[in-house]
Amino acid sequence: MWTPAPWSPRRTTRRRGTPLWALLLVLVLLPVAGLTTFAVVLAGRASAAADASASAAVQVHAFGRLAQASAAVDQELLVLVVAAALDDPVVVARLGITPEFGAAVAGTVLTAADRVRAATDEQLAAARAVPASAAAAEAAQAEVAELRAEVDGGTTPELAVLRADWTAVSDRLHDRQDAVVVAAASSGTTTATVAAIRDVRLVADLAAALNPDAVDYLGWLVGAGTPEAPTRQWAWLQSHSAVALARQNLRSVTDPAMLAETTDLAVTSSARVLDQTLSLATTSGVPELTSGQLRALVLAASAVTQQTFDVLGDAVDRAASSASRDGDAAADERDATLLVAALSVSLTVLTLWLVGRQVTRSLRRLSEQAEEVSQGRLVDVGVGGPREVRSVGRALGGAVAGLRRIQAQAGAVARGDLADPVLDESLPGQLGEVVHASVQQLVEAFRQRDRLQEALAHEAAHDPLTDLPNRARALQLTTAALHRARRTGSATGLLFVDLDGFKAVNDRAGHAAGDAVLRAVGSRMREAARAGDTVCRLGGDEFVVLVEAVADVSELAALGERLVAAVSLPLTVATPTGPRPVTVGASVGVALAQDGQVDGDELLAQADAAVYRAKHAGRGRVEIFDDGLRAHIDERRDVEVALRRGLAADEVHVLYQPVVDVAGGALVGFEALARWERPGVGLLAPEAFVPVAEQSDLICELDRWVLASAVGQLARWRAEHDLAGAGGPTVSVNVSARFLAEPRVTDTVLACLVEAGLPASCLVLEIAERAVVEAPVLLSHLASLRGLGVSVALDDFGTGTTSIGALRHLPVDTLKVDGRFLSTDPADQRLVALMVATAHASGLTVVAEGVEQAAVLDRLAADSCDAAQGFHVSLPLTVAQASDLLRAEVSGAPVG
Structure with a gap:
């Protein structure tokens, strides 16, 4: 390590010979260096923000080009579908198109095809001109050329294949759109620009x-009456x-002008024509359109698409303008x-140089302090000597103080301590104001980022x-509370x-109205809870x-009673028909963990089991998790594990209970009943394991297995x-609500x-x-299943709350x-x-289940009941027994 030589008179003499300009240079360089460094840092941040904003503007333009190109491809597909429909004799006959009108429409379609082809080429060429979308547009243009060659060469594939090929081109353009818009949003430097880019994406999603x-609607229309009709209907739906x-999502557009434009899209004449036709098709089955209606539909679809893309162009321009302004x-x-930094540095240098010319030899008294400062050590500068020396001393002291303040401000920013009071202090003079303004902008940027993150x-x-x-969040808070309880030895309740x-x-x-009730319930629960208690909403109508x-x-338990009382108070909510009084109740399950001996999921499961018992014990009550429920949960877990293993090991099999015609005794069909041969337990009826499966995803696996x-x-x-043929006996399969709720059921x-x-x-x-x-969400899935030709039976009728008037609409x-x-109760008999x-x-039709006496069967016949099943008719049969019964039925022997 280098150490300075000890002081000596000779060294002092040499230092006295140091030129004055060298001392002035030291006095100038230190403050100038600090100011310059700070200015460069601020300028670098501003430059990076400018580059990011420019990149965002370019990406937004690329997104707009890709969106217009993909729409042009979709438009060309629409014209091809119409052309395919006009070439189909069945569709032409169904629409009542005469040869003369068909020739005229064909000419119109040919003209439209040339126009949309030109539009597609124009949009793809425009997208190729933007670097961010050039590769995707060039690839799409090559694929479009190949597909056109097939169409022009007379080798056009079937409609489903044609749509898939063209849709693949559009999907790849959409994938590139997603990548471009994500890059644009990542490059946005202000909340306004990011919001404008999000508005662009919402409008593009609709387009x-x-x-x-x-x-897809025309595809369904063309395929009406064919085996593919249900599949095409499902694709269109x-x-x-x-x-x-996409239209619903447009309600969250942030720009008021853009929101007004998107709202107007739904009320144009073309939009009303399109919505009226398509909405009617969702409730009336296969549409019966005339040739004029078909032409109006296609023109309306084209007009709505063009109107939407006009709005999309405005959104792109707004987002790009916002990014450019940033x-x-x-x-x-x-x-x-x-x-300002250059002017300030120049002014500082000039001032120090002029003052330095008037300073006498006494300036050397400040040499030690100046040397310390020049080495980066911000020492206190003494002020003494002649007026000129005092001026220099005060200037150097002020520079040191300014550097110390800049150092303190830079340290606060580096630490992220944006509340440090030093950030509110500015340096004196114009330079101080500029530096302070830059610091405040930087601090505000950090604070804005923190607020956004929060x-x-x-x-x-x-x-x-x-x-x-x-x-x-509820699980996180519960887990943290249990950890604290484990350290302190206290108890935690849920x-x-x-x-x-x-x-x-x-x-x-x-x-x-339901949302208003949930908000009111949440507010009431917060008021009823103690200070320090945490109220959370798990989802739906469940809170903890x-x-x-x-x-x-x-x-x-006392808190639970208060919650039940608070929630059960009547309240009034706004509805489309005016204010309406409503009342809800609450069932509460309580679980207690001592010393945090369980985890958050287990404590929640215990409270869930307790509330399940509360609801089945009459609702509006408080139940506490105890050893009985703990044993029940353990038993349920064991049953679930064993049943999952039993499905894989073929321990589950199906019995078939006959369903017969009440009037003649003929075999109508069988009901499939699952039975589980559990090792070490024996044969189990569904009541022993289906309720356990229904509380997990295992019920879906069981339903699929029994169905297959x-x-x-x-x-x-x-x-x-x-x-x-389609006649003969049927097979009935019980399915759960969870299975029917699957999107692909x-x-x-x-x-x-x-x-x-x-x-x-x-x-x-x-x-x-x-x-x-x-x-009620299951009703749409049931309607789709009936559309396949599957029959649907409402099981256990009479135990729910379905109104008689609603039956015809189910x-x-x-x-x-x-x-x-x-039963033998006359009231029950009249009810049946x-x-x-x-x-x-x-x-x-009506099927009575659980028929166990001949007299009951006779009464059902008198009531004109259609079919019956039960132990009096037949016990559930094995596969072999059911096969013998079916053989006897086919040969003409009676069932019974």
């Missing part, structure tokens, strides 16, 4: 969904739902910072409707609150309250007994039928009445009267007769 909607979702502002800030973190952890912590009667509010007053440092479980087994077995029986059922080779009319799917009442074919009504008469008036 991308419009043409597939019209194409998905496309139409995508348009509805870049200009950052560039101006950079230039101003550099200019807002995003809050949204990720809170329910948007009630602003309560959501499920994920109250699971499940609303009673909430679904009735949604059904009768609408979902907006986290309580720490619990002294006794009775404390939690029953459908395959009936197909084998039909082949064995030479039963051709229609595809699953169709795949089972196709694999087994069984007509759809031979399958009956049974769904419990209670499941339909509590989950997508069901059969009512299965619950066996509990087949009323059920049968009501079902027949609604066009439904």
Whole structure:
């Protein structure tokens, strides 16, 4: 390490000979260097922001070009679909198109094809001119050329293949659009620019969904009456739902002018024509369109697409302008910072030089301090000597103080301590004002980033409707509370609150009223809870309250009673028809963890089990998790694990209970009943394991297995007994609400039928009445299944709350009267007769289940009940027994 030589008179003499300009240079360089460094840092940040904004503007333009190109490809596909429809004799006959009108329309389509081809080429060429979209546009142009060659050469594939090929081109352009818009949003430097880019994407989503909607609709129209009609209808319904979702998302557009333009899109004459035609098709089945209506539909679809892309162009221009303004502002800030820094440095150098010329030899008294400062050590500068020396001393001291303040401000910014008071202190003079303004801009940028991060973190952890912590946050808070309890030895409580009667509010007053109820319930629960307790919303109508440092479980029970009382108070909500009083109740399950001995998921499961018991014990009450529930949970977990293993090990099999015609005794079909041969336990009926499966995803696996087994077995029986066509016995399969709620349930059922080779009319799917009442969303899936030809039966009818007037509107074919009504009680007998008469008036058939006496069967015949099943008719049969019964039925022997 280098060390300075000791002081000596000779060295002092040499230092006295140091030129004055060297001392002045030291005095000038230090403050100038600090100011220059700070200015360069600020200018660098502003330059980076300008580059990012410029990049965002370029990416937004590229996104717009790609969106217009993909729309042009979709438009060309629409014209091809219309041309294909006009070439189809069946479609031409169905639309009533005369040869003369067909020739005229063909000419119009040919002209439109030339126009959309030119538009496609124009948009792809424009996209190739932008670097960010050039590669995707060039690849798309090559693919379009190949597809046109097939069409022009007379080798046009079928409509489904044609659509898939063209859609693949559009999808690849959409993929590149997504990548470009993500890059644009990442480059945005202000919240306004990011919001404008998001608005562009929302409008582009609608534009991308419009043409597939019209194409799939025409595809369904062309395929009407063919085996592909249900599949094409399903594809169109998905496309139409995508348009509805995109339009709904447009409500969150942030720019008021853009929001007005997007709102106007839905009220144009073309939009009304298109919506009226397509909305009618969603409820009326296969449309019957005339040639004029078809032409009006195509023109309306083209006009709506063009109008949407005009709005998209405006959105792109707004986003690009916002990004450009950000870049200009950052560039101006950079230039101003550099200019002020240069002027300040020049002024400082000039001033120090002029003052230095008037300083005498006494300036050397400051040499030690100046040397320290020149080495980066900001020491205190003494002021003494002649006026000139004092001036220099004060100047050097001021420079040191300024550098110290700059150093302190830079340190605060580096630490992220934006609340440090030093950031509010400015240096004196014009330079100080400029530097302070730059520091404030930098601090504000950091604060804005922090506020945005805090807002995003809050949204990720809170329910948007009630602003309560959501499920994920509730589990985090519960886990943290349990960790604290483990350290302190205290107890932690969790109250699971499940609303009673909430679904009735949604059904009768609408979902907006339901949202208002949830907000009011959340507010009431916060008021009823103690200070320090945390109220969270898990989702739907389920809430939890986290309580720490619990002294006794009775404390939690008392809080639960307060919550039940608070929630049950009447309230008034706004509905489209005016204010409406509604009332909901609450059931509460309480779980207590001592010393944090469980994890968050387990504590939540315990509280859930307790509230389940509360609801089944009469609702509106508080239940506490105890050893009995713990044993029940353990037993349920064991059953679930064993059943999952049993499905894989073929321990589950299917029995078949005959369903017979009440009037003649003929075999109508079989109901498939799952049985589990559990090792070490024996044969288990569904009541022993299905409720456990229904509380997990295992029920879907069990339903799929029983469905595939029953459908395959009936197909084998039909082949064995030479039963051709759509007639013959049916097989009924019970399915759960969770299975029916799967998005691809229609595809699953169709795949089972196709694999087994069984007509759809031979399958009956049974769904419990209670499941339909509590989950109306299942109705659309049931309607789709009926569209395949599958029959739907409402099981356990009479145990739910379905109104008689609603029966004719439900997508069901059969009512299965619950066996509990087949008693000797005259009131039950009259009720069964009323059920049968009501079902027949609604066009439904009736099956009575649980028939165990001959007298009951005679009464059912008198009431004109259609079919029956039960132990009096037949016990559930094995595959071999059911096969013998079917053989006897085919040969003409009576069933019984």
